[in-house]
Amino acid sequence: MRHTELVESFKPLRLVVAINPTASFGRGRQIGPKAVESLRALGHEVTALEEPNFALLLKRGRKAVAQEPDALLVVGGDGMVNLGTNLVAKTSVPLGIIPSGTGNDMARGLGIPITDTSAALASVVRGLTRPPRAIDAGKVTYLDEGTGTDATRWFACVLSAGFDAIVNERANLMSWPRGASRYTVALVIELLRLRPIKYKLTLDGTVIETTAALISVGNNVSLGGGMKVTPDAVLDDGLGDVLVVEALSRLAFLRVFPRVFSGKHLSDPRVTVHRAKKIRIESEGITAYADGERFAALPLDIKMVSGVLNILDQRP
Numbered sequence: 305m306r307h308t309e310l311v312e313s314f315k316p317l318r319l320v321v322a323i324n325p326t327a328s329f330g331r332g333r334q335i336g337p338k339a340v341e342s343l344r345a346l347g348h349e350v351t352a353l354e355e356p357n358f359a360l361l362l363k364r365g366r367k368a369v370a371q372e373p374d375a376l377l378v379v380g381g382d383g384m385v386n387l388g389t390n391l392v393a394k395t396s397v398p399l400g401i402i403p404s405g406t407g408n409d410m411a412r413g414l415g416i417p418i419t420d421t422s423a424a425l426a427s428v429v430r431g432l433t434r435p436p437r438a439i440d441a442g443k444v445t446y447l448d449e450g451t452g453t454d455a456t457r458w459f460a461c462v463l464s465a466g467f468d469a470i471v472n473e474r475a476n477l478m479s480w481p482r483g484a485s486r487y488t489v490a491l492v493i494e495l496l497r498l499r500p501i502k503y504k505l506t507l508d509g510t511v512i513e514t515t516a517a518l519i520s521v522g523n524n525v526s527l528g529g530g531m532k533v534t535p536d537a538v539l540d541d542g543l544g545d546v547l548v549v550e551a552l553s554r555l556a557f558l559r560v561f562p563r564v565f566s567g568k569h570l571s572d573p574r575v576t577v578h579r580a581k582k583i584r585i586e587s588e589g590i591t592a593y594a595d596g597e598r599f600a601a602l603p604l605d606i607k608m609v610s611g612v613l614n615i616l617d618q619r620p
Contacts, residue, residue, distance in 0.1 A: 317374035317432060319343060322353045322365055322387065324380030324405075335404040335421050336379040342425055343377075358387060358597075365391045373397060375616060377428060381405015382461055382527075386595035389441055389460040393612050398436035400428045400616035406529060407596055410461045413524040413539065415619040424618075431616030438611035439539040440523055444592075445607075446600035459594035460613060462527040462534065465585050465602060466501065466518035466549070467557075469593045470494050476598065495558075500551030503587045507546060507580035517557055518549035521583055521606055525567075527596070534577065535567030542610040546578040581608050 321343070323336030340352045351368055355361040369376060369391045376392055377400040378384040388399045402425060403411035408418040417423035441458045448455040464472070475490035503519060505512040520527070522534025522545040534545035552560060552574065563569040570577060585592070586603040593599060 316347045316349060318349045318351075318371075319375050319377060319432075320351045320353060320365070320368040320373045321377045321379060322361060322384065322391075324361075324378075324384045335402065338421070339377070339379055339402050339425055339428075343429075346429065358383070362387060362390070369395065369397055375400050375432060377402060379404055382407050382410050382596040385410040385460055386458075386597050389458045389595070389613060392614065393441050393443075393458045393609075396614065398431075398614040398616050400431055400618065402428060405596075407527065409526045409529065410524060410595065412526060412530065413461070414615065427618035427620075428616060431618040434617040436614040437540075437617050439613050439615055440542055440608050440610050441613045442521065442523055442544060442594070443607045443609050443612075444594065444599060444604055446592075446604040449601065455600075457594075457599060458613075459523070459599075461522075461524040461595045463521040463592055463594035463599070463606065464519070464527065464533075465503075465587070465590055465592040465604075466516060466520065467494065467498070468518065468520070468528065468531075468533075469591060472593045472596075472598070473591050495554065498554050498557060501587055501590065503548075503585065505546070505548070505578075505586075506582075506584035507578050508582050512548075512578075514548060515551040516548050517552050518547065519585060520547040521545070521585075522547065523608065531565050532567030533564055535570065536577070540611065542608055543579040543581055544583055544606060544608045546580055546583060548576045548578070550574045550576075582606070583608075 321340050340350050343350045353364050375398050378388040379402045392399050401411045403418045411418050416427055441460050444457050471490045471494050474494055475486050478486050500515045502515050520533045522537040525537050526532045533547050537545040569575050583606040590602045
């Protein structure tokens with residue numbers, strides 16, 4: 305197609321861009337403004353949202369999405385994808401992703417470039433000309449610690465309720481060191497404290513009582529920057545892949561855990577994956593994380609909802 309034909313066929317769109325300026329510990333703070341500038345230069349009407357915290361960004365995002373823009377674009381990591389998911393789930397507004405976070409697991413699973421900002425922005429522009437993809441998301445129901453009433457929240461990638469969630473919780477409580485090394489320190493501390501955890505899982509009505517080290521529910525493949533906890537998960541099959549790694553000694557855990565990064569852990573007899581639409585996870589003293597964000601203390605209920613999330617098709 306010649307340049308003149310591209311200009312003639314161009315349709316300016318109303319876009320909302322939500323930016324996390326602290327993504328990847330602030331190293332990606334220029335990516336959001338660059339994306340807004342580039343999209344405006346293409347002729348689109350762009351509303352940029354940038355707030356100092358998640359709650360304020362969510363509040364402004366709700367108002368913006370209520371105006372039914374042509375797309376909501378999030379700039380950041382998996383936490384921003386989670387924010388976008390909670391803003392547009394069950395709506396017709398598609399979600400686009402410009403990754404600039406530390407993990408970028410949702411972008412990775414969707415085939416979006418994660419190391420080249422220009423390529424990622426080009427993928428958004430490409431996606432704006434295509435029909436969106438309809439994928440699943442998990443609807444989580446839990447007891448809100450502040451109000452004492454039931455609350456709901458969506459996740460798109462992976463929910464964790466085992467060792468990796470414990471490490472996240474530990475890291476969030478630490479003030480030192482700063483940056484990514486905080487998670488390494490938290491990992492070492494929790495590895496030294498590794499203990500078996502009793503769980504009660506209810507999967508589509510079937511009850512499983514087990515003692516485990518790792519429990520994850522995957523709609524997508526990976527978490528933690530490419531750790532393939534649920535390597536066979538499918539984004540649009542209406543099911544969650546429930547990973548159960550049985551309780552292990554510290555030495556055995558050290559042998560199995562590295563294999564999770566490549567997705568080769570499924571061949572271990574102490575690792576099981578179940579597929580279910582309705583999932584309840586019960587245990588004491590565990591706080592679940594999803595899409596890298598703190599969700600709530602167990603117990604919680606998950607319902608995988610088919611096609612509830614429209615995503616820009618940013619694949620090559």
